[in-house]
Amino acid sequence: MQCVQASFRLDSCSCLEGQHHRGPAGSSGFVGASASTASPSFVVVVKRSRGRPQVSAVVGERASKGRATSLPDSSYGRQYVCNSFAELGKDHDRVGSKGYTFSELASFGRELKANRQNFSTKYLRRNVRKERRAGAVVEATVASKQEIVQVHGSGDKFTDEERVGVLLLNLGGPETLDDVQPFLYNLFADPDIIRLPRLFRFLQRPLAQFISTLRAPKSTEAYASIGGGSPLRRITDDQAEALARALEEKNLPARVYVGMRYWHPFTEEAIEQIKADGITRLVVLPLYPQFSISTSGSSLRLLESIFREDEYLVNMQHTVIPSWYQREGYVQSMASLIEKELAKFEHPDEVNIFFSAHGVPVAYVEEAGDPYKAEMEECVELIMREVKARGVVSKHTLAYQSRVGPVEWLKPYTDTTIVELGKKGVKSLLAVPISFVSEHIETLEEIDMEYRELALESGIVNWGRVPALGCDPTFIADLADAVLEALPYVGAMAVSNLEARQSLVPLGKVEELLATYDTQRRELPAPVAVWEWGWTKSAETWNGRAAMLAVLGLLVLEVTTGQGVLHQWGILPLFR
Ligand SMILES: C=CC1=C(C)c2cc3[nH]c(cc4nc(cc5[nH]c(cc1n2)c(C)c5CCC(=O)O)C(CCC(=O)O)=C4C)c(C)c3C=C
Numbered sequence: 120m121q122c123v124q125a126s127f128r129l130d131s132c133s134c135l136e137g138q139h140h141r142g143p144a145g146s147s148g149f150v151g152a153s154a155s156t157a158s159p160s161f162v163v164v165v166k167r168s169r170g171r172p173q174v175s176a177v178v179g180e181r182a183s184k185g186r187a188t189s190l191p192d193s194s195y196g197r198q199y200v201c202n203s204f205a206e207l208g209k210d211h212d213r214v215g216s217k218g219y220t221f222s223e224l225a226s227f228g229r230e231l232k233a234n235r236q237n238f239s240t241k242y243l244r245r246n247v248r249k250e251r252r253a254g255a256v257v258e259a260t261v262a263s264k265q266e267i268v269q270v271h272g273s274g275d276k277f278t279d280e281e282r283v284g285v286l287l288l289n290l291g292g293p294e295t296l297d298d299v300q301p302f303l304y305n306l307f308a309d310p311d312i313i314r315l316p317r318l319f320r321f322l323q324r325p326l327a328q329f330i331s332t333l334r335a336p337k338s339t340e341a342y343a344s345i346g347g348g349s350p351l352r353r354i355t356d357d358q359a360e361a362l363a364r365a366l367e368e369k370n371l372p373a374r375v376y377v378g379m380r381y382w383h384p385f386t387e388e389a390i391e392q393i394k395a396d397g398i399t400r401l402v403v404l405p406l407y408p409q410f411s412i413s414t415s416g417s418s419l420r421l422l423e424s425i426f427r428e429d430e431y432l433v434n435m436q437h438t439v440i441p442s443w444y445q446r447e448g449y450v451q452s453m454a455s456l457i458e459k460e461l462a463k464f465e466h467p468d469e470v471n472i473f474f475s476a477h478g479v480p481v482a483y484v485e486e487a488g489d490p491y492k493a494e495m496e497e498c499v500e501l502i503m504r505e506v507k508a509r510g511v512v513s514k515h516t517l518a519y520q521s522r523v524g525p526v527e528w529l530k531p532y533t534d535t536t537i538v539e540l541g542k543k544g545v546k547s548l549l550a551v552p553i554s555f556v557s558e559h560i561e562t563l564e565e566i567d568m569e570y571r572e573l574a575l576e577s578g579i580v581n582w583g584r585v586p587a588l589g590c591d592p593t594f595i596a597d598l599a600d601a602v603l604e605a606l607p608y609v610g611a612m613a614v615s616n617l618e619a620r621q622s623l624v625p626l627g628k629v630e631e632l633l634a635t636y637d638t639q640r641r642e643l644p645a646p647v648a649v650w651e652w653g654w655t656k657s658a659e660t661w662n663g664r665a666a667m668l669a670v671l672g673l674l675v676l677e678v679t680t681g682q683g684v685l686h687q688w689g690i691l692p693l694f695r
């Protein structure tokens with residue numbers, strides 16, 4: 120076997136017997152230290168990277184400095200066993216396209232050696248899959264736990280470089296009016312949206328069917344009034360594209376994926392794409408500035424269950440940015456939008472800056488420990504501090520909108536607060552949607568139509584609304600910075616890295632994250648009990664409650680008798 124001479128001295132190295140291969144379209148390889156070879160210190164794999172053969176993997180023990188950047192073409196596809204890194208050239212400190220130092224590679228090698236079992240199974244399988252996806256013909260050999268591990272392939276699309284992915288998580292919205300009811304079903308079937316006591320969890324899906332059917336006409340009308348569907352997918356896709364561009368400008372080529380919780384493209388679809396693209400490092404970024412169990416929490420819980428069951432994903436390095444409302448770029452861009460809209464009023468100083476956040480049931484915060492309210496209040500404070508620093512003296516208010524169902528939600532409610540402000544003589548109001556970064560049904564219909572009308576009826580004369588951030592350049596650049604800052608934590612284990620634990624939670628620890636927020640996962644507490652006659656909120660509350668009780672009663676009857684509407688629809692046999 121002849122050893123190929125490279126620009127470095129390879130006089131004391133040898134090509135690894137039976138381990139080199141060069142397919143017609145080039146080759147790539149992965150190799151482990153061999154117990155059967157004559158006690159080599161390192162095994163070096165040469166692959167093509169950016170058109171040039173480069174050392175792409177080294178497995179060994181000793182650290183030294185050196186670089187192998189100008190290998191001859193003939194070395195491509197070969198693997199060498201070397202006794203020291205000095206053989207690969209002196210005076211250089213980086214190796215291959217990954218830019219690893221030799222000492223990093225050596226510790227990599229040590230790790231592999233220490234975990235030979237891991238190396239020869241999980242790690243190998245992952246590499247085989249990557250090669251296959253790149254169109255390579257792959258042969259893999261695991262001689263034994265202690266023996267040579269080897270993958271040979273042909274196909275040059277795959278390079279050994281890291282592939283960074285960013286997964287944007289969002290809620291999703293119906294794209295057509297026909298989508299409304301199934302979208303609502305998905306939403307209400309989520310145990311993080313309707314939190315049933317453990318004993319009643321089996322009712323989740325029938326209840327979701329029931330509530331979504333009841334709510335569909337009202338929601339359909341709302342979606343019809345904003346053009347027949349939610350703009351969320353289009354806006355989120357635009358944000359993903361803008362983020363990818365911003366990352367590229369910051370020298371991080373990355374693919375950005377969109378994973379929606381309740382409608383297309385579903386999180387599961389995004390994950391399939393991430394796998395197909397062979398992403399090796401993933402940053403998970405929920406598009407909600409503030410964390411809530413019902414939004415980011417729900418998406419992360421879903422992700423975690425997907426990750427747990429998939430070997431590729433279990434092995435993929437990742438990290439999560441749970442919330443980012445306190446980031447300077449986000450605060451600045453919100454302040455700029457507010458400043459710009461305020462300037463449109465004749466007397467900006469007299470305008471009430473009215474932050475309207477999507478609500479959550481009080482029980483989420485008080486019973487389950489959802490940090491949403493605290494994060495929201497801090498977020499508003501940070502934005503107002505920035506707005507005031509720019510010379511604005513207007514007063515501000517925070518209220519919560521969009522409540523659904525018969526329980527108590529975070530107060531003050533947006534509608535009652537608008538009426539109260541009107542009564543107090545406020546004449547100018549600037550609505551600021553704060554819990555979401557895209558236009559959606561609750562900005563376009565609820566704020567722009569319902570609340571505007573209510574405000575005008577309540578004596579407010581001048582109405583304005585701050586647009587959602589969308590693709591605001593400062594905001595997108597800040598998201599890109601958040602991703603860059605998160606990257607060093609990718610793969611960092613919370614247990615061993617206190618800093619990572621405090622600021623960013625690796626996905627494997629989402630359960631821990633939620634456990635902090637959602638300590639006991641208790642059922643919803645008894646709802647408000649003030650009765651008012653007429654078509655009032657409390658009447659709605661009681662109607663809702665009565666409907667809920669009726670459904671429960673019917674379900675119990677159906678389960679015990681085996682007869683009823685749900686059996687006719689074919690829903691209940693699922694639970695037999
Ligand atoms: C931070 C934002 C959001 C929180 C918190 C939130 C909690 C939450 N939402 C519902 C019920 C519904 N939400 C609906 C739509 C919807 N919700 C959010 C954001 C938050 N939800 C968005 C961005 C959207 C709109 C998507 C779009 O299509 O544009 C809907 C459907 C619309 C409707 O019928 O009103 C429901 C229902 C609950 C119960 C909840 C907390 C428990």
Ligand SMILES: [Fe+2]
Nearest residue numbers: 290477478521
């Ligand atoms: Fe919602």
